[in-house]
Amino acid sequence: MSSNSLTLFLAAEDETRRLGEDLALAVTTGDCLALSGDLGAGKSTLARALLRAIADDDSLEVPSPTFTLVQNYDLRLPLAHFDLYRLSDEMELEEIGFSDALDTGVCLVEWPEKAGHALPADRIDIQLDFERGGRRVTISASPQRLQRIERKLAIRHFLDGRGYRGSTRRHLIGDASTRAYEYLYTTKGDRLVLMDAPRRPNGPPIRDGKPYSQIVHLAEDVYPFVAIATSLRERGFSAPQIVESDCEAGILLLEDLGAETILDENGKPLPERYRAAVACLAQMHDTTFDRYISLPGGHVHYVPDYDRTAMKMEVELLIDWHLPWKRNGTPATASERAEYLAIWDRLIDELDDAEKTLVLRDFHSPNILWRAGEEGIRRVGLIDFQDAMIGPSAYDVVSIVQDARVTVERDLADELTKEYVKLRQARGLFDENAFRKAWSIMSAQRACKLAGLWVRLLQRDKKPGYIKHMPRTLWYLGIAFEHPVLAPLREWCVKAGIETAESAQ
Template sequence: MQDIAIFLKDEAATIQLGEDLALALKPGDCLALSGDLGAGKSTLARAFLRAMADDEALEVPSPTFTLVQSYDLRIPVSHFDLYRLADVSELDELGLDEALSDGICLVEWPENALSALPKTRLTATFSHLDDGRRVTISGDTVALARIKRSLAIRSFLQHGGYGEAKRRHLSGDASARAYERILIAGQPVRILMDSARHKAGPILQDGKYYQQLAHLAEDVIPFVAIASDIRDKGFCAPEVYERDLDAGILLIENLGSEGILDADGQPVAERYLESVRVLAHLHAQPVTRDIPLSDTITHHIPDFDRTAMKIEASLLIDWYLPWKRGEKASDAERAAYFSVWDRLVDLLATSEKKLLLRDFHSPNIIWRAKNSGFDRVGIIDFQDAMIGPTAYDVASITQDARVTIEPDLCGEMLSLYCTERHALGGFDEAAFRRDWHLMSAQRNCKLAGIWVRLMQRDGKPFYMKHMPRTFSYLHVALEHEALAPLRDWCIKAGIL
């Protein structure tokens, strides 16, 4: 990958680059800052640290005499100044390797210890150019790609008239998406979604990879389309202010920061119930299959079909079962498992099918207490929406994957949903309740596999804490007589 060359016209541009780099670097990255005195190295380091801390008043003393200053931030950062380094061996005493094990290192005057710095480091070389500075960033190609992405986001903001905005990390999630808060003086905070096009994975079936088989969004087009559809139907989804569909960058409305859990992370019954009410009214709306975004782009909402249901359910047998038993499922076990799912999917042939948001639970619902009606419930994650059994979304919130929903609250939500749907007409409660058990089983089989996959493949073990809850929900799902074949298979396989 080619080096990155940037012209910094003044100190403000240097500060902005430091802030942009703070959104690009990750634990294990070492950024060497090379250049003459007064070239801007310390200015950039100070801006980087303050952005990482989200504190513009953060005291950032020069480490010239201490040689290193460490900061316990969102990502730990160690700021080295090697100007007075007497011997390269001193770096071992300063703990460079330890600092890189779980954090980021900024190193000024790296020339004094090049042999001791990581070979995969990044180097930002400052030089004077006219009245400004020229910075050339070179080194590790993976880290350079992240920096280029961050700079592309800055260009996106500049093109939309937000060039002076401050960018601050907001969150990431179990996917590759990342979010930032965009701060503009005198204006409401906006949210930036960074969601580059999904890269193809290994072919699994019919010449397709998992993302295609499960009908998961591969770019931001579905998000923009579904947001428009939800808003047009009178519900609350973020407005999209600026978009680059090819790059996968969106500037969207900030619906708020308060969720449907209390300060202790426990469900607030009123908020869950109101969310279910919104879901009932959304499900009563007619389906919009095709949503135009321009003269040349129309998003077609896919069906939550047999292939999608089975490929998701396969995560249980492909990831969870080998982790649980220490050995893969036999061919006979696989055949029996998917035969069970074929029979269960057959039961859904006549089920009600409407817009299915896919992940309607606490991480993706914003509580807007100052608003009224349906506008109190903000929906923020729906790019994987499909047309499918409405019971799936109800199972998502009544069996929240991230927080335990006690049976009484679950029952209250199910009763409210059914009451609202009956009032709106055309609702088959018996079929819905059967489908709720079926969709609960499908979702929790998927989640059990996802938690293991996140740990083993993606290095994200903290999701495993949800596994006991997932299986408690699965036990409830399997209580319905229609799920007896799946219950029997799970017992025989040693999963239950």
């Protein structure tokens, strides 16, 4: 097989276990790991550590599948553990469900040589050999798969070099971008959060020689996150402290703000916590933030404008992805596109009198943590703000009261918006009419963006889990249409066949 390889020396069994943890963070659906080596070389230790890490259960029973040939585990990643020592014919591999297991999860194979040519050519081969003082491990894989493994090993090297040798790593979450997060359990018993955010690769240029991410001002590295976190913390808001960092490598070790959210056990909004989040937002919008934020090492982050170009590029997601999806592949006509974008030009003109503040861009339930032991705005933990810009303050109010991932019922949304207005008016001059107009425009802008984004994630990025949010997004769009300023867009959507939902389902 065409592959690259890397070689590691493991001096002790603990290092073999840590390698298993690191591999558990690197593998994904469709990976086949083939473990080879003599008896006692560490295959079982490595397999057990990998399985327990994916299960996040150090006491998980991992019986040898020597007699059953396969043991299946329903974990974060479904995993099938094969021991082929007793395999008499490679044709048996299909009979025990190898292909199905690979389609839906990860296959971990001991004694792979027994399978002959039945294993996929594009696999991860792991050879363990005895060597004086320990074991030598050689990992061979395609460049793409090997790169994932090397990234997790580089993070382990980062941790070892900053006093966290021997710490336990566990998967926390991935998101719709290239970022991933881990929990780090230190040898002192503390828990931290590690952000794995390699520099965003530029996509193809789509306008004026720039990729989509640059046009809409998406963060391309971790410097914006560090800058905004520093700025928020200096002003009393609960952003995580940066404990350790390698900004060039895209690795941050962060304070753990906890795992409690603003949702109940059924995933529904807790009104008192949403009210606290809105109060935090109102105070943020009454706070002055610097445009230029200096960081150690001489780096200066400039907070960009949420400008016309960015807003229009985002709403084009509706016409580029949602409309063809709605029409079974038929794209928008040139006249439809021209009319749609002309409407948005006029709507953006209407934002001239809107208040402009720091907007975090995704101020909603996945990015808000509840800190019950704190008081006031400190109860509201803030994460995922690296794409912050200066734009209409109404945008972040829309983000929370029209939560993209959770249905906020209309009565609660209206109550939250009224409380926000009341808090802003109590602190000084605040133009409610201008705010209500900006709120409706930014609600429609966000809904149009998300209605296209869900389809793009489904079709281009093979992430079908987001499409379930479509009915809610279209319901929110219908609420935005209640303001008279949105009448032209509402009429365009009716003609284009885009129907707003009557409920969030």
